[in-house]
Amino acid sequence: PGNFYFYPQLLELIAKSQLTSLSGIAQKNFMNILEKVVLKVLEDQQNIRLIRELLQTLYTSLCTLVQRVGKSVLVGNINMWVYRMETILHWQQQLNSIQITRPAFKGLTFTDLPVCLQLNIMQRLSDGRDLVSLGQAAPDLHVLSEDRLLWKRLCQYHFSERQIRKRLILSDKGQLDWKKMYFKLIR
Incomplete structure (x- = not known):
């Protein structure tokens, strides 16, 4: 298990x-x-x-x-x-055909946590695809799942500085696109 x-x-x-x-x-x-x-x-x-x-x-x-x-x-x-x-x-x-059912539990949910704590937890996910899936669960989570710093930290956690330098990708705004870089590097 x-x-x-x-x-x-x-x-x-x-x-x-x-x-x-x-x-x-x-x-x-x-x-x-x-x-x-x-x-x-x-x-x-x-x-x-x-x-x-x-x-x-x-x-x-x-x-x-x-x-x-x-x-x-x-x-x-x-x-x-x-x-x-x-x-x-x-x-x-x-x-x-699996239908995920929401539990009847009426306590706190992930989205009830402070945003900084949500981001902290999201940084600990080991797979970027899980972040993308999480972002599809709720509009608020989508905004968080697109956070540049979150993707930067994920890249830095999984890849060496040398690997990152080899795959630099700039966004339309001229900033590093960490999310695209992550998925390029993970291949």
């Missing part, structure tokens, strides 16, 4: 580059682990975006591999791989 983020990253790495080097049993185990991860996300309704991206990466990889089936890049029966692809599509549909 504490290492949950490790599993999707490992599975994505395997899906992108190592899938064909796995034995048939290892590929079956890969799918079993993936199923457990998907079921946990469906149950907890957390890390949905992370798993959606993982499934999309895997599906794209499998499409490429299945098209090259004559070159025997996949271990096992092609029908099994088509079944696995259908399973991935089913999981994607399940994830897409």
Whole structure:
């Protein structure tokens, strides 16, 4: 549970580059682990975006591999791989149908916190895509999620000064566009 983020990253790495080097049993185990991860996300309704991206990466990889089936890049029966692809599509549909419900809790919410505290918390998010998603949750949060200083700090946290200097991007106003730089650097 504490290492949950490790599993999707490992599975994505395997899906992108190592899938064909796995034995048939290892590929079956890969799918079993993936199923457990998907079921946990469906149950907890957390890390949905992370798993959606993982499934999309895997599906794209499998499409490429299945098209090259004559070159025997996949271990096992092609029908099994088509079944696995259908399973991935089913999981994607399940994830897409999740409706996040607001809790009945009537206490303080994130937006009730002082703006400086909201920014402080937002600076601690490890992924800029989470900031973008947070900005889509409410108009006030959108303004905060576009804060130049917030994106500057995120860049400085994740990247060296040398990396940042190589990717300087100026806005129309002639200022550094930290948000664009972050997404350019993260690639």
